[in-house]
Amino acid sequence: MDIDGVEVLFPHQAYGIxxxxMKSIIHCCQQKVNGLLESPTGTGKTLCILCSSMAWIKTFEPIMRQSVVTDEEGVQQEIVVSDDSHIPRIVYSSRTHCQLSQCCQQLKRTHYKTERAVVIASREQLCLRPDVRSLSGTTHQSMKCSQLKKEGKxxxxxxxxQKVKSSQLLPEVDQYYASRDDNDCKVMDIEDLVDFGSRHTCCPYYGARExxxxASVVFTPYTYLLDPGIREANKMMGIxxxxxxxxxxxxxxxxxxLEDCMSAVLTTQTLDASIKRIDLIVKMLETSEDKLLELFPNSSPDVxxxxxxxxxxxxxxxxxNRKFVSKPVSKPPTEALFELLNESGLGFPAIGKWIAILDDLCDIHVDTGTSSLSVEPVWCLKLMRDFFCKIYPKCMSASVGAKSLIAEDIHCLIITSGTLSPMESFxxxxxxxxxxxxxxxxIIGDNQLSIINICRSRDNMALNSLYRNRTESYYIALGQTLIEILRAVPKGVLVFFTCYEVLNNCTEIWKQNTNDNIWDKLNAVKEIFLETKCKHEFNDCFLKYKQKVDENQSSGAVFFGVFRGKLSEGMDLPDDYCRGVIMTGLPFPAVMDPKVKLKKQYxxxxxxxxxxxxxxxxxxxxxxNQAIGRVVRHKDDFGVVILMDSRFPSYSDGLSKWIETFIEHNDNNQSPYYVTE
Structure with missing residues (x-):
């Protein structure tokens, strides 16, 4: 199809939306302008992005390769054809590795699968060594990897x-493409990279970066794109x-x-480990002047x-210990923090010197792999250095990180989601x-989704999740209302609580309430699964939830989670896995959260x-918006959203445009009768 002069090869007949x-994507590319594009889950955003952006590149590639050479009087002399460095490429980022894998699968379905595309992922996803992959945290994995490389193990x-220098790697990759069933496909997802690395005894982590x-398309997690430190490291590898x-x-x-990537956290664990590490370094440097010259041949820090x-x-x-642990802080957090650093000799202007010294100390293990320091990893010093580098421009504004990204001389920036609204703040x-x-x-019909507000329980108690209303009677009314709704909604249902504290309070009271037997009744209607903060526990629980929904004779299952948690972000639960989403309150951030208090101050x-x-x-x-988006995942999906908070009508302005269409305005929606009858 032709869109504004660009021939887009789409895998099927495209819907109007x-x-x-795709017209918006192409406009951003042609005019070199930034875009905010909101389109609901299930409308084919990923496919549209990849096809339209690649089509634009392929259409204008011959023109972009050409540069006109003129003489001193401005008369055209010749047209020079340049190399690939002038051709834009697509850098596609998403929140999780799972989402990136899904993007790769989408690209494999298109005509543009013949273009080189690769995922840049973490060692946890790509490393072939179990002793590295099993370590907790990217810093520990990085340090172990560096040690093994240095020792040649x-x-x-x-x-x-040597493969890279002699240009042997890409021919090996081409051989791998040719060996596959779909041998004209040049898309390398995480599974492909691991398979390639195993077959060719080649590191997938560094191979992907090479x-x-x-590559014409690079898929990458958020942090690899937004964190300036990681971007700088990628530049050193030619990306x-x-x-x-x-x-x-x-x-x-x-x-x-963007705010998180430009900020830093310092724990007492890191501080204690750094002190221990520095003591060890001082002891070693004092015992051997030769060792000092060996570690720092050009210039060395003063012992x-x-x-x-x-x-x-x-x-x-x-x-x-004295100011923060033993008694509460009376001053604003930022003021107290900087005062603390100044009193410790870590304020301006000395901080510049300390950062330079930490840079040198971080390199000791990396440069020499000396056994005397290998036992005590340098992760703590790296975290300490990052903290000092970031704490002074403490980031309360996304503009700091956004301008840093734009300064990379990108062609254009396109931010997209099913739920970007309200857009004004961007x-x-x-x-x-x-x-x-x-x-x-x-793209769904009016009969495929209903969004219903329940303001009162069956016994006429107002459902309002304000902090002052969170009494035992409120929790009991909430549980009784849930029982009725779960009886009416088939198969899988997700229930979101405003925070873990409310989730824990509800489950505790429902279990203790023997008169109404709320917990037992809920569990009898649908088996209950609880979201945990532990990643591995959550993955196991998520799998069991889906298995329960799949059982033929099962009445389904209900998964209790929290807004902004794992369940509400990035989990794909189509069809029977999510026929209903129930929200037990409005998810305002906790006002006493230190980050929220700092944001308010800023x-x-x-x-x-x-x-x-x-x-x-x-x-x-x-x-x-994000939680509502869990319920319909494709054009044939359907479900119901229940909002159990009487304040919702006052805050409905600013929801995503597509959501407003499905909100049912009916006087009967004051009680669960409206859902269950």
Whole structure:
């Protein structure tokens, strides 16, 4: 099909809203402008993005390769055909590795599968060594990997640099493509990379990064794109964002993700480990001047400075115990923190020197692999350095990270999601102009989704999740109402609570309430599964939930989770796995959360266009939008959304455009009768 002069090869007849979406993508690419594109889950966003952006590149590639050479008088002399460096590529980011794998599968379905595409993923996903992959945390995995490389003990990395230098890697990749059933497909997802690495005894983690240098499409998690430190590391490996069409999918979290990537956290565990590490380094440096020259052949830190840094950290540790642990802090958090750092000798201007010393100390293990320091990993010093680098420009504004991303000289930035609304805050918080904005409707019919507000329980108690209303009688009314709704909704149902505290309070009271037997009645209607904070426990629970729904004679299952948790983000639960979503309250952030308090302080003092109250409401609406989006995952799916909070009508303004269509405005929706009868 032809869209604004671009021939798009789409795998099937496109819907009208898909054409509108692809038209917006192509406009962003052609005009080099940024876009905010909202389209519900199930409308084929990923397919539209990949097909339209690749079609634009293929259409204009011959023109973009050409550069006109003129003489001194401006007269054209010749047309020079340039290499691939002038051709934009697609850098597609999403929240999880699972979502990126789904994107790869979508690309494999298209005509553009013949273009090189690869996923950049973590060691946890790609490393072939169980002793590295099983370690907790990316820092520990990175340190173990570095140690094995230095000692020449990783068979998958041996000879890797030589393969790259002699240009042997990509021919091996081409051989791998040719050996597959679909031998013209050049898309490498995580499974493909692991399979390639196993067959060719080649590291998939570093192999993917080398493949990315020549790829037309690079899939990457959020942090690899938004974190300046990771971007810089990728540049050193030849992976640049320059001239790239940057796509952020599931982009409703972009502002928060940018703030997080530009911020840092320092724990007492890190502080204690850093002190111990520095003591060990000082002891080694003092015993051998030769060792100092070996570690730092060009320039070395003064041993006295290293010792002084350790002293400053000890003072900081003492102050933390005295000022933060033993008694509450009366001053604003940021003021108290900077005062603490200054009193410890870690304020301006000395902080620059300490950061430079930490840089040197972090390199000791990496450069030498000395046994005397290998036992005590350097992760703590890296975290300490990152903290000092980031704490002074403490990030309360997404604009810091957004401008850092734009400064990479990208072609354009496209943020998309099923739930971007309200969109106004993106311009304000990111301080970037978005010339193209789209809010698509859904492709489903009016009879496939109902959004119903229940304001009162059957015994006429108001359902309102305000903190002051969270009494035992409220929790009991909530449980009794849930029982009635679960009896009416078939198969799988997701129930979202505002936070873990409310979830735990509900389950505890329902179990203890022997008069009404709420917990037993709930479990009798549908088997209950609970979301946990532990990743591995959640994955096991998620699998068991799906198995229960799949049972032929089963009445289904109910999964209790929290807004902004694993269940509400990125989990694909189509058809019977989610016939209903029930929300037990409005998901406002906790006002006493330190991050929320800091954000309030920042917005109140910064005189921005966005007030704290507006920001606070936006966070609630985004979480609400995202949870509602769980229920319909494709054009033939259907379900119901129940909002159990009497305040909802006052906050319905600002929900995604497609959601507003399905909200039922009916006087009968004051009680569960409306759902169950």
């Amino acid at each position: 898909q054409v509108d979406y 990783c068979v998958y990395f041996q000879g890797f640099d 493949m990315a240098r020549k 640049s964002l320059k001239n790239s069409v940057v796509v952020i999918d599931e982009g409703h979290h972009t502002e928060q993700s 006295q400075d290293v010792r002084q840094l350790g002293t400053c950290l000890r003072i900081l540790r003492t102050h933390i 311009n304000v918080e990111m301080d970037i102009k978005f010339n193209v904005k789209l809010q698509n409707n859904h 917005l109140n003092n910064a005189n921005t266009e966005l007030t704290f109250d507006e920001w606070y409401g936006l966070q609630m609406k985004r979480a609400l």
